[in-house]
Amino acid sequence: MGMLELVEKLRTDQPLVHNITNVVVTNFTANGLLALGASPVMAYAEEEVEEMAGIADALVLNIGTLSSSVVRSIILAGKAANRKGIPVVLDPVGAGATTFRTEMTATILKEIDVSIIRGNAGEIASALGEEWTMRGVDSGDGDGDRATLAVKASRQFSCIVILTGEVDVVTDGSTVYRIRNGHPIMTQVTGTGCLLSSVAAAFAAVGHEPLQSAVAAVASYGVAAEKAERHSNGPGSFCAAFLDELSRLQAVDEKAFKVEKGEA
Incomplete structure (x- = not known):
């Protein structure tokens, strides 16, 4: 299924994407999913997350603003999603920055079968128990081989890995x-990575080929950012323009994909 079919199916089906995400990005994530054509819901309470995941088409687990209660909700929702068989996307924000984040990422990966992990190099390395340069909840590219890191994580956790950075890497381990x-301006706006995790979940909800759906999500997201930057005057106007461009995704955008395919 190509990008045209995925976007059309997404807008027709309006998949319900259940987000347990961080409070910093809730509004941006909801608006981004709505612009794309998906139906977002933000539900965090332990009393309802199992029920909500049970009616959703995809689940996003984001540990950006982490607490013990959030982890309990994540585990409950994740297991409910696994029982239903819907895609589960983990965004291990800041894994490696603190012991708590690192340990909770490991717990989530132990308790839940995730379909996609979306993170930067430092976060993916931390999930694997490897060293990488961290600064707060952000990480630089470091000195390691990012593709090798992504492949290793994909094989260890048996899922698609989206490793974002100057060049994004998407792999199924093979x-x-x-x-x-x-565009670099994306690094000046809080939540662009978090929204990508939710966009990947929306694409996964309607796609039949997990790897191709993830590639289409990442590439089309990047194309929308490139187009938005051309119509913006800085980070503030970029946010509005970016939402507009997500709503305008169409088949012609696939020609702008800058995608290289290789073997692991």
Whole structure:
């Protein structure tokens, strides 16, 4: 299923994406999913997350603003999603920055079968128990081989890995895609990575080929960012323009994909 079919199906089906995400990005994530054509819901309470995951088409687990109660909700929702068989996307925000985040990421990966892990190099390395340079909840590219890191994580956790950075890497442990879409201004706006995790969940909810759906999500997201930057005057106007461009995704955008395919 190509990008045109995925976007059309997404807008027709309006998949319900259940987000347990961080409070910093809730509004941006909801608006981004709505612009794309998905139906977002933000539900965190332990009393309802199992029920909500049970009616959702995909689940996003984001540990950006972490607490013990959030972890309990994540585990409950994740297990409910596994029982239903819907895609589960983990965004291990800041894993490696503190002991708590690192330990909770390991707990989540032990308790829940995730379909996709979306993170930067430092977060993915931390999930694997490897060293990487961290600064708060952000990480630089470091000195390691990012593709090798992504492949190792994909194989260890038996899932698709989306490793974002200047060049995004998407892999299922056998095939590796390098995607060069996007724009540096995205790093000046809080939540662009978190929203991508939710966009990947929306694409996964309607796609039949998990790896291709993830590649389409990342590349189309980057194309929308490139187009938005051309119509913006800085981070503030970029946010509005970016939402507009997500709502305008269409088949012609696929020609702008800067995607390289290789083997692991």
